[in-house]
Amino acid sequence: MQTPAHHLFVCGSFRANGSPAGACAKKESLALVQYLQGEVDDRGLEGVVVSMTGCLNCCVNGPVVIDYPSGHWYRGVTEDVADEILDAIEEGDGVATAHLIPA
Template structure:
């Protein structure tokens, strides 16, 4: 069994060449929101949810993006309301948020 039930990776890549990157969409701030909310809900830690920063996940053009393992479900989001929905529906209830899935 995995140490974490869910492992969430937020792309926080920043590019200097003009191409879209997740950090241009505030990915680090949204990741911080997710981390705080998961902790407040008591979902973090061993057997629970781990929120992590990732370098480029090579899908910034579809971004901002995050991926949740072990399911390997990729999501995009606009704001913290979308992140709250992913936390509530995917991480708490175990259902995929189809409208945000890439």
């Protein structure tokens, strides 16, 4: 498998004990994964992979999405924000600045 240009990790809020305890799961991060994957497929974006993670420990910012390897962390991601992220990837910018978590 070739390393993806953009690997989008969506926080699933799962903790070590296996239960979803954080804000991301409560704010529909699973549906966000499905939405992102559908959009990646519909747009025919090559080199973009979507995955769900365990808790990223920044619940106040949820739902959180990380774009790896760029290192961009996005907060409060909704379908509209997801579209902005994918638009930036499509346009070659690779970053949707409005919802970035400051480094």
